[in-house]
Amino acid sequence: MAILKQGSLGIFTGKIGALVITKWKDKYVGKSKPKPSAKKASALQLSQRTKIRLAGKFMRRFKSVVSFSFQKVPKNMTAMNYAMWYNLRDAISGEYPDFTMDYAKVRLSEPADYATEIDNGYNVAVTVSGARISVAWEADELPDNDETKATDRAYFFCFHPEKNRFVSLESSQRSDLKIDLNLPDLFAGEVHMWLFFASDNLKYVSQTEYLGEFVIGF
Structure with missing residues (x-):
C-alpha cells in the first residue's frame, strides 16, 4: 500500500489500470487491484x-455521530469500522443466512x-x-461521572x-429533561429507540441506552 501526496493532477479516487486509489482516514492510498479468486468461499x-x-x-x-460517539478508536481502524466491529461482535443474532x-x-x-464517560x-x-413520542428523564443531583453537565446534548x-x-x-439538552417528537405516517408499526448523551465539546459520551420496542399508530 502506498500513501499518495497531492500533485499536479490533484487528488482523486478510483481505478487507474491495476491501481485502486481510495481515501483511508485523512490519507489517500494506492493499492493493487485484487485479483478475483477461483476458490469457493467457505461456509x-x-x-x-x-x-x-x-x-x-x-x-x-449513524454516520453523523459515530465519528465522535465511538472513542479510543484503534489506530488501524476508522471510527465507522470500529462501530461496525463492535456491533458485528455483539448485536447480531441468528444462524446463516438468516442473521438479524x-x-x-x-x-x-x-x-x-x-x-470520558458521562451519565445517560x-x-x-x-x-x-x-x-407522538415523549422521552423524559430526571435531573440526577448526584451524577456518577464528574463531567456530566446540564448542557450535555441528548441524541x-x-x-x-x-x-x-x-x-x-439531536436538539435537546440534558436540562430540558425531555424530547418530544411527532413521527410521519410512514412510521406506523413497530419501531426501536435508543438514547445517549454527549458533551458540547464532544469529548465525553454516555453509554447507549436501548429504550425498547414500541408500536406507532395513527
Whole structure:
C-alpha cells in the first residue's frame, strides 16, 4: 500500500489500470487491484460476509455521530469500522443466512474509558401516543461521572426495521429533561429507540441506552 501526496493532477479516487486509489482516514492510498479468486468461499467466510453487510448497512445510518460517539478508536481502524466491529461482535443474532440485528444490544456510543464517560438519562421513560413520542428523564443531583453537565446534548434515534426508515433528533439538552417528537405516517408499526448523551465539546459520551420496542399508530 502506498500513501499518495497531492500533485499536479490533484487528488482523486478510483481505478487507474491495476491501481485502486481510495481515501483511508485523512490519507489517500494506492493499492493493487485484487485479483478475483477461483476458490469457493467457505461456509465461515460466507457467514462473516453476510454479517458484515448487515452491520454495515445498519451502522451507516449513524454516520453523523459515530465519528465522535465511538472513542479510543484503534489506530488501524476508522471510527465507522470500529462501530461496525463492535456491533458485528455483539448485536447480531441468528444462524446463516438468516442473521438479524439484535436491537437491544446495539451500541451507538462507546466512551474511551471511565474518565470520558458521562451519565445517560436518569430514570428514562418513554410515552407513545399515536404518532407522538415523549422521552423524559430526571435531573440526577448526584451524577456518577464528574463531567456530566446540564448542557450535555441528548441524541435520540428511532428505527422502523420493516420499512427501513430512520429518524434522529439531536436538539435537546440534558436540562430540558425531555424530547418530544411527532413521527410521519410512514412510521406506523413497530419501531426501536435508543438514547445517549454527549458533551458540547464532544469529548465525553454516555453509554447507549436501548429504550425498547414500541408500536406507532395513527
